[in-house]
Amino acid sequence: ATIATPDQFISTFAKIFGEHKGERKGHAKGVCVSGEFQGDKTLATYSDSPLFSGDVFPLTGRFSMAGGNPNAAENSRSPRGFAAQIKLGNGELQHFSLLSTPVFGAKDPDSFLGLLQATIPDATTGKPDPAKIAAYRKAHPDTQPQADFLAKTAPPASYGSTPYFGLHSFYLKNASGQQQAVRWQLTPVDGSKGLTASEIAAPPKDFLVQRLAERLAQGALKFKLELVLAEAGYPLLDPSQAWPVSSKVVAGGEFRITQSGGDLCKNINFDPNVLASGITPSADPILLMRSGAYAISFGKRLSGQ
């Protein structure tokens, strides 16, 4: 049974990253973007959602650095985030809220909260205690795969040169009512590119916003939406476990980012459980936890806390 609560995550983020009034308590550093989404009609086999009608819908989004530090260093070996709110023609909304790692940092809220608590800086040194973190990971092996991925993968060279992963399972249903569990992911049409060794050692300051603007000056930045189809026995409730690489993947549409900067995303809470009709959440307890935590962060930051 889960005992971690949304407010415990918010108070633990404050202990790790400090209090930053008016800022997002997670993914504090980021940039608003806008553009459009076009669903792939061939998905009708699996989904009757109007998201996949083939119509073009406007989106407001945000690229971000994970963590509650609004001044996070951009060579950090931490996840990057991409969130999007798509406005369908019928007034419905569809959110995507994704990370650049193919797995999440823990199997459930309790394990994730314990990991965060183990990274709270030590009162005397002012720094996290690496031995404490290592001991926690050893006792909770589900926290290791994401750390391994981040250690071996160069941080993205730009927000547009990395894939993004939804990590949770969601259900689609088709016109005959058949259900299919999927995970969604975004593949960058430009390809993936990491920072070079010298950029990692001596990163240009705040290059992510600049590189994004430079890229958008050349035309739309595109990502392909892909849906990975679950098969019998797949872990549907544990985002720390990757699905087999042999899984069937179907095309879901295309994201086209055309503008960056400004404040359009400021008053959006990119709650991952805001879904267009025909798409439903799984019972992944981390997915459920996110709605409560994001709502607290949203309320705080819009009221200057």
Ligand code: HEM
């Ligand atoms: C229990 C686990 C998690 C907690 C407690 C948590 C907490 C938070 C909080 C408090 C925010 C700021 C929300 C706001 O002020 O609007 C945030 C942002 C974000 N989170 Fe999480 N998160 C969790 C898991 C995840 C997972 C699994 C993903 C991706 C699959 C993710 C992706 C993001 C992204 C992309 C943002 C930035 C959204 C934006 O740009 O506004 N988070 N998270």
